[in-house]
Amino acid sequence: MNKSIFCVLTILGLSLLSCREKKEPIGITRDNVKEVLIAYGRENPENAVIMETEFGVMKIKLYEETPLHRANFVKLIKEGVYEKAEFYRIFYQFMIQGGIYPKEFNYTIPAEFNQKFIHKKGALSMAQSEDNNPGRESSASEFFIVHGSVYSASQVDNEESNHNLQLDAEQKKDYMETGGYMSLDQQYTVFGEVTEGLDVIDRIAGVKVFEQDKPLKKIKIKITLASE
Secondary structure: OOOOEEEEEOOOOOOEEEEEEOOOOOOOOOOOHHHHHHHHHHHOOOOEEEEEEOOEEEEEEEOOOOHHHHHHHHHHHHOOOOOOOEEEEEEOOOEEEEEOOOOOOOOOEOOOOOOOOOOEOOEEEEOOOOOOOOOOOEOOOOEEEEOOEOOOHHHHHHHHHHOOOOOOHHHHHHHHHOOEOHHHOOOOOEEEEEEEOHHHHHHHHOOOEEOOOEEOOOEEOEEEEOOO
């Protein structure tokens, strides 16, 4: 039974004044993932993230409408899981993927698809396993930020039809003016977006790579929480 007991003793009499049990953090499993993250999210409402790299700084807003993903991301930051994070997969005009790799967790995050959120340039989304994952649940720690490319009006219409999407006028405008990667919509959970530093994505996406997607040089990321 791994429990730490903290006792306060008087210096002279060494009499016991008080003892209290230190609560250990609750681990997340496949069975309790929703319960733990919902509770954690209530107690940790932060939704502003800063990612610092040698290519510049990105400011990111996490969505309240994806509470499980937001809470999980905040939890990993606070617990120091991302202390050695890096962007380790780079696909020009697609995305930059980051986190701790390889980093195995014993849980995945239930999908939180929301038609309000699309994979426009700067969208923050979670990676996922393609094997035995019919619910398209997210990785616990691997994330990506969309680079993408700009679409023409006809391309938007074709992609919308091909992938059974329903975009509003503003979303179509985003894809035609800012760019993104439409085929990811409703397939991966978007849970935030870059609000400042889109040019940083361009610089990172443009680095030299080998073996198709691995950057020649490590791209370290300092990930912290910030007040809005």
